[in-house]
Amino acid sequence: MKVLQIRTVEVCLDGTVIREIRIDRTITREFIGHLGDTGLLEYFPAFARPFFRITRAGAYVIKGVEGEETFRVVYLSDYETQEELLRKHIESLPGSEISEIGP
Amino acid sequence: MIYFNNAATSYPKPPPVTAAVLQNIEGVPVSIYRENVTGMNVLDGCRGAVTDLFHFKDPERVVLCSGATEAINMAVFGILPERGHVITTTNEHNAILRPLFHLEDRGAITLDVLPATSPGGISCPDLEQKIRDDTCLIAVNHASNVTGQVQSLDPIYEVCASHEIPLLLDVSQSAGSTGIDLSGRPYLVAAFTGHKSLFGPPGTGGLVVGESVRIIPWKFGGTGIRSELRSMPDLRPSSLEPGTPNYPGIAGLCAGIAFVVEQGVENLSKIRMELVRHLAGYLGPAGYSVHSVDADENPCGIVSFCRKGWSCEDIGYVLNHSYDIRLRTGLHCAPLIHKDLGTYPDGTVRVSFSPFNTHEEVDTLIEALETIRGCK
Numbered sequence: 001m002k003v004l005q006i007r008t009v010e011v012c013l014d015g016t017v018i019r020e021i022r023i024d025r026t027i028t029r030e031f032i033g034h035l036g037d038t039g040l041l042e043y044f045p046a047f048a049r050p051f052f053r054i055t056r057a058g059a060y061v062i063k064g065v066e067g068e069e070t071f072r073v074v075y076l077s078d079y080e081t082q083e084e085l086l087r088k089h090i091e092s093l094p095g096s097e098i099s100e101i102g103p
Numbered sequence: 104m105i106y107f108n109n110a111a112t113s114y115p116k117p118p119p120v121t122a123a124v125l126q127n128i129e130g131v132p133v134s135i136y137r138e139n140v141t142g143m144n145v146l147d148g149c150r151g152a153v154t155d156l157f158h159f160k161d162p163e164r165v166v167l168c169s170g171a172t173e174a175i176n177m178a179v180f181g182i183l184p185e186r187g188h189v190i191t192t193t194n195e196h197n198a199i200l201r202p203l204f205h206l207e208d209r210g211a212i213t214l215d216v217l218p219a220t221s222p223g224g225i226s227c228p229d230l231e232q233k234i235r236d237d238t239c240l241i242a243v244n245h246a247s248n249v250t251g252q253v254q255s256l257d258p259i260y261e262v263c264a265s266h267e268i269p270l271l272l273d274v275s276q277s278a279g280s281t282g283i284d285l286s287g288r289p290y291l292v293a294a295f296t297g298h299k300s301l302f303g304p305p306g307t308g309g310l311v312v313g314e315s316v317r318i319i320p321w322k323f324g325g326t327g328i329r330s331e332l333r334s335m336p337d338l339r340p341s342s343l344e345p346g347t348p349n350y351p352g353i354a355g356l357c358a359g360i361a362f363v364v365e366q367g368v369e370n371l372s373k374i375r376m377e378l379v380r381h382l383a384g385y386l387g388p389a390g391y392s393v394h395s396v397d398a399d400e401n402p403c404g405i406v407s408f409c410r411k412g413w414s415c416e417d418i419g420y421v422l423n424h425s426y427d428i429r430l431r432t433g434l435h436c437a438p439l440i441h442k443d444l445g446t447y448p449d450g451t452v453r454v455s456f457s458p459f460n461t462h463e464e465v466d467t468l469i470e471a472l473e474t475i476r477g478c479k
């Protein structure tokens with residue numbers, strides 16, 4: 001797994017930085033599970049394309065949709081360090097099992 | 104793809120709009136000197152369409168420019184004297200707020216901001232009370248791009264006119280969505296944008312300037328006439344239109360206005376209101392908090408809502424990415440209204456309809472929202 005591109009979507013007044021990460025393949029359940037190893041994973045399979053959110057307290061919130069090649073990261077602090085750690089993690093697949101939320 | 108972001112910019116455009124833009128780009132420029140243009144003059148045609156739409160008499164008082172933002176800046180910087188007092192409202196878009204905040208921060212004006220979201224809209228007694236001897240401008244958003252609420256123009260205008268104070272009315276959302284009569288209102292200056300309910304291309308719009316309002320040029324450059332002068336020629340509307348106009352955009356805007364007039368503003372808004380009724384009928388009972396006005400008062404077709412336990416940003420992400428439904432979340436460039444509504448700083452999820460939307464599309468949105476509701 002490779003990170004192809006990272007771009008800033010928004011810089012908020014409170015210092016939050018929102019970045020979009022593009023990877024070299026579509027997001028799979030396996031990849032979501034892998035990302036989920038970094039924080040609290042919530043997975044919503046009921047949507048037309050499943051949505052996921054991963055919260056790493058005090059550091060970032062990741063959100064994305066299965067089947068896309070990009071996802072968003074809302075960095076709550078020190079985004080450069082957090083992003084470097086996240087990039088290393090992304091590029092070191094595979095991940096673990098996930099549980100489902102929803103109707 | 105389902106497009107519900109028409110309050111940002113309308114999509115799709117009626118086919119004659121695209122045709123007019125293309126025809127203008129492909130056609131040989133009639134003349135490089137604007138005053139010599141013969142035959143079908145795009146600028147005059149568009150000014151005529153604007154005066155017809157707004158029941159306004161004088162096409163020379165219609166200034167064409169790149170949109171409401173430029174029109175508002177033209178008015179704010181062109182009307183205000185060195186020092187003075189300005190009144191505005193919490194309903195405003197940043198297109199009004201930021202120029203005024205800029206002048207306030209520079210110490211050039213003092214500013215009063217009236218609340219505007221109560222059911223009756225802006226309170227005229229409160230407005231009247233805020234007026235001072237040095238009040239030189241009152242700036243009001245005709246229709247909120249967050250709640251869809253339309254302010255009644257008559258009583259607000261009466262207050263302004265009785266004090267001989269120019270009223271800058273931002274009709275960005277309301278133009279083409281609700282009938283606007285600018286006749287017999289010499290103190291009114293209306294800023295409109297072309298790419299929303301007038302169905303023109305982005306980068307078009309203008310300012311309609313009432314007879315008793317004088318606007319000093321704030322932008323300088325070539326006008327195609329009186330080129331020997333050091334200053335801008337004292338001729339309307341050229342004095343406020345320096346630079347080469349956006350001919351293709353203006354041709355498209357003219358076709359967009361023609362479409363609106365042909366279809367009838369009321370007929371188009373009826374379609375929007377029915378779509379609002381359909382969606383709002385689901386949202387409230389399903390536990391979404393709705394922050395926009397009821398369907399009967401919502402000709403602009405704007406529905407704003409939130410859901411406890413979900414950030415607006417996440418709802419927008421799911422709808423955009425999982426369902427391919429285009430809409431907008433956040434503050435919608437109107438930060439103050441969210442403090443009134445209690446939706447600051449997260450904002451709202453905003454669905455904004457065009458007459459080209461269908462009830463089937465609303466059903467698809469409702470299905471997605473129902474799934475969100477099911478996720479605890």
Ligand SMILES: Cc1ncc(COP(=O)(O)O)c(C=O)c1O
Nearest residue numbers: 170171172196198248273275296
């Ligand atoms: C109420 C209001 N005023 C002003 C504007 C600015 O229009 P434009 O960006 O076309 O200049 C908008 C656009 O979103 C708006 O909704």
